[in-house]
Amino acid sequence: MKSKIKIKNDIVVTTAMELDEIEQADVLSDLRSNFSFEDATFSVDPTILGGVKLAFYDRVIDCSIERKLRQICSSLIKR
């Protein structure tokens, strides 16, 4: 049994592509199995390329492809 992470506020889910209602419900189901929150709002940002960005209260959890590419870029530069 996975322990849920409690978030007191609403959550904003940012994806690279617009999701229809069914897709949103699917994603929301996944979200609810990992996080506990009141409500979720979906937004679209094509610059993140893929993955997801979760924003709540004063925090942003960036799990986007854009961030991963930036990390790869930074590690390449440091090397």
Added chain:
Amino acid sequence: MSLLNPIYLLLHALNFIVLALILRKLLYKPVKKLMKKRDELVAVQEQKLMQADADISKRRKELEEDIEKSEQKLRSEQTAALADISKKANAILAKSQEEAEQIINEGRANVGRERQSALMNLDIMISELAVEIAGKLIKTQLSKDEQIALVKEGIKEAHLLEK
């Protein structure tokens, strides 16, 4: 015949003796005395000359010694001056060499830094370009299902990050 008269002969002899005595008294003795005095004077003068000659020789020797000392001192000073100049020249040369080496090292370091900076810039450009290309490829080649799968993976990852 009168000349051979013994009385005349005697008178002549007496006259000669008287004349000789007078001459001896009045001329020979003073002349001899004068000559003796002159000889003494000459001897004194010679003595003085010899003394003067000795003095001159002594003075000359002293002067030669002085000259020799002066020359020796001059040579010594010259040698010291040459050594000093040589030392200064060597110091200047060493300093110049050091400065030149420093300039060369700084130049090498600058070249190294420039090279490093250029390589770094190149790395950044290549990395950014690679990321940009990768981004474009991902954007164009990901299907909707793949995008949703990535979203789900992202949610799992976010959960792990927040744990």
